[in-house]
Amino acid sequence: MQLPPFLIERMFAKHEFTCRVNLTGSDTEGLSLNALWEVAPEDTRRWYESLTLGYTESPGHPLLRELAAQSSGVRSGSAVQVFAGATEAVFVLLNAILSPEDHVVVIGPTYQLLIDVPRAIGAEVAELRLRREDGWRLDVDEIRRALRPNTRLIVANFPHNPTGALPEAPVFEELVGLVDGTETLLLSDEIYRGIELEPQRRLPSAAALTSNAISVTGVSKVLGMAGVRIGWTVTQNEAVTARLLDYRYWTTLATSAPSEVLAIAGLQAAPALMDRANGLVRANAGALASFVESTPGWDWVPPVGGTCAYPWLTATEARAFSEWLVDRHGVLLAPDVMFQHAGQHLRFGMGRALFPEGMATLARAWPEWQREGPSPRHG
Structure with missing residues (x-):
């Protein structure tokens, strides 16, 4: 399998740890260990401190699997497979269930992993993009019309990266319902589920609604624990679960014992950590709204859920501006070319504590850009 360059990860490799403000990261502010132990059970902390650093069970620690199942509204931990991050979970899932004879429908624009791994496997991929002129609305009829007899998988991600879109529950x-009782599966990337600008808009987990859905999530975005590198799949489809485990023996085999205990602590403290994440995102979304809605040259469809927003520049090419902004002012924004959606959009990540500082710099930099434009090497 030949994989293309991972565009946004290459950008992060170049700038994430050297820029002054990362205004585009899609995680929430990293949680300190001290802050975690302030809200997690004391016995879990003692377990962590006395942990033996041996191998772990390949499917994941039983308690972690039970807590993950509960968080998705599924009864049994046997429905959960734990991986070294949601990225590995998605990669293993796609390789375990797809073949070159398959057809895949992907709701875009999307994180490159979700669309280019099926292509690399050799499957035929139809990308159906949410459109800003429709308010990033999900059109289920369009997806229905795209289905074929050999459609093996529909790939969805809600709350959506990069647009912040979130369909109403009936939609x-x-x-x-398109996959229920069929031979088609649904990969529901739910890594941002639990962050909603309107709390009543939280969607159920797809895995709780049908055995033909596989939900993928983890601790990185909503719980502020990206460095723990723990994610998981949830599905009531026993055949898919078995295939996931067989494939997983060939990748990381099992996850880190300390990371599993930290993930357990995070799930045990999830209400407090989700309140923290939602507070950050809602405050930062307000700051972004004030800027976009009062600044000529910018427009947007306001986000509804998750950490991401996707404003666009009305008369400026996004890539040139983003390169100028990080070079001149040390503020990182991802242009839409990172989502194979080239044009005028920029992805903002609203979960970081330095977001207000980044927005203040952006507000000062924008008039400078309008006066001077890009440097010759960007022109």
Whole structure:
């Protein structure tokens, strides 16, 4: 399997740890260990401190699997497979269930992993993009028309990266209904589920609605624990679970014992950590709204859920501006070319504590850009 360059990860490799403000990262502010132990059970902390650093069970620690199942509204931990991050979970899932004879429908624009791994496997991929002129609305009828007899998988991600879109529950349930009782599966990337600008808009987990859905999530975005590198799949489809485990023996085999205990602590403290994440995102979304809605040259469809927003520049090419902004002012924004959606959009990540500082710099930099434009090497 030949994989293309991973565009946004290459950008992060170049700038993430050298820029002054990362205004585009899609995680929430990293949680300190001290802050975790302030809200997690004391016995879990003692377990962590006395942990033996041996191998772990390949499917994941039983308690972690039970807590993950509960968080998705599924009864049994046997429905959960734990991986070294949600990225590995998606990669293993796609390789375990797809073949070159398959057809895949992907709701875009999307994180490159979700669309280019199926292509690399050799499957035929139809990308159906949400459109800003429709308010990033999910059109289930369009997806229905795209299905074929050999459609093996529909790939969805809600709350959506990069647009912040979130369908109403009946629309999402209609999407899930497309695969129920068929030979088609739904990969529901739910890594941002739990962050909603309107709390009543939280969607159910797809895995709780049908055995033909595989939900993928983890601790990185909503719980502020990206460095723990723990993610998981949830599905009531026993055949898919078995295939995931067989494939997984060939990758990381099992996850880190300390990371599993930290993930358990995070799930045990999830209500407090989700409140923290939602507080950050809602405050930062307000700051972004004030800027976009008062600044000529910018427009947007306001986000509804997750950490991401996707404003666009009305008269400026996004890539040139983003390169100028990080070079001149040390503020990192991802242009839409990172989502194979080239044009005028920029992805903002609203979960970081330095977001207000980044927005203040952006507000000062924008008039400078309008006066001077890009440097010759960007022109």
